Amino acid sequence: MFKIGDFSKISRVPVKTLRYYDQLGLLKPVDVDRFSGYRYYAADQLPRLNRILALKDLGLSLQQIHILLDRDLDAGELRGMLLRRQAEIDQRVRQERERLARVEARLRLIETEGNMPDYEIVIKQVPPLRVASVRGVIPTYPEQGELWGALERELARQRFQTNEPCFTIYHDAEYRDRNIDSEVCEPVGSAPVESRGRVKVYELPAITAASIVHHGTFDTLTNAYNVILKWIEDNGYRICGPEREIYLHTGSPVRQDDPSYVTEVQFPVEKIN
Amino acid sequence: MFKIGDFSKISRVPVKTLRYYDQLGLLKPVDVDRFSGYRYYAADQLPRLNRILALKDLGLSLQQIHILLDRDLDAGELRGMLLRRQAEIDQRVRQERERLARVEARLRLIETEGNMPDYEIVIKQVPPLRVASVRGVIPTYPEQGELWGALERELARQRFQTNEPCFTIYHDAEYRDRNIDSEVCEPVGSAPVESRGRVKVYELPAITAASIVHHGTFDTLTNAYNVILKWIEDNGYRICGPEREIYLHTGSPVRQDDPSYVTEVQFPVEKIN
């Protein structure tokens, strides 16, 4: 019979941990003095403790170990848990490697640029979005106003007012500065709005998007485009849909030259391999 | 200006998380209504939030991010943190891969054996140990008693009494059942015990050991030896010193045939590569 300190020395498990395992019911001392509360362990409790350590070392939680040990070590059950663990660790390793790659990319960026980048790119899940939209080919960007006008008029007619940011989807597969196939959208949630004329109401599918936020006038927005496109390429993603340009400033009339404007660009992407 | 829910929708960050970041001072809303306590965020806070998300994604803690952002993004500091992170992740990946290997080994074991093994092997750090010992070549195992006798007599003479388990070190490089070079040891801690005659008092170095605990009579101890030797080979370790056999039963007279005996075998090992 060992007092907790001796048992701790033999097993190389901290006293606190032994007490914690006692509390969890994972490893109860064979005897507890009724008056002093002292815990007494027996040498033949070492196998159980070692089993706990071994399973813990495989990455199982104490709860899982508790279950396994108390069901008398059912091999099938253990196998199931280990298979799940295997998959988890496998994924874990992959994630950590990707993270490592990102850290390295960031380090290279610092080497070349000498300081923090002006932009951050974030991958986000965008949920399905019910929108009212007008799509059309416009000669040049400033003429998008006409599409917005059509959309606004119809929504006003249907007595709908949004408070969510509106955005444009650019359907061209490549960049152009003339004859741009653009679709101006306004989220309508579950409001009773219906398609009519050039205005279509429908649900955009959910996407996984690389996102960048630009702060400033529109004419410097191309910077953000360059940065995010490079990022997508560098980080093993592929563009898989038309990009969205989201106008985060509040207040409707879109002018090109307000330096307080905040615009988000989202490219739907998927991971390569 | 967005209420927290809208800002949450835009940024895809849960409301609770935004409140948490506010609490930490990591991202304060531009305005808080004095009366209702409502938080109001501005679109141009998105870059900061995204920077937080990006750095978090690299695995930095919120505390580290806080420091970085509030020192105006010192590139050198970030570089330092990222280099450290890189090393951490690198090690993490290695550890997880080793763990994966162990899980796979365990799964194979289950496949072949059909159930949980009887033994668990644990790697433990054994600290330096000051011992009194008697070493000698004994014809056969039962004759170890003579060495114990010599040790006990001398320690009794020096008025020393142990409460720690005693053990034997086997110095033969390979297994033999005759003329065994064995050293019987008793830990003496910092007690005032001195070498005298055949009894040597000195400090054993710390070791990293693979350990197995055997429960039962001595004649089945070879099982444990077989299991641990196989384990060492299978798990990429190499034996790098003489093994220790530790007698964990309390009470001195060692008889061979007590089925309640608990014995631990420790092989000093090092990881290959």
Add this chain to the structure above:
DNA sequence: CCTTGACTCTCCAGTAGCTGGAGGGTGTAT
């Protein structure tokens, strides 16, 4: 028998980054 020092006990708080819930106030639309 008393003291000293090592050991043990229980209980509480803290770790990181949230998440969930209770209980109550606010804002807008009908």
Add this chain to the structure above:
DNA sequence: ATACACCCTCCAGCTACTGGAGAGTCAAGG
């Protein structure tokens, strides 16, 4: 007026411990 969505604060819980306070216990030495 009322319904409803939204917001607030505060508290508890997650994992596997770790550290500390304050108090009791044990064995040895004087």
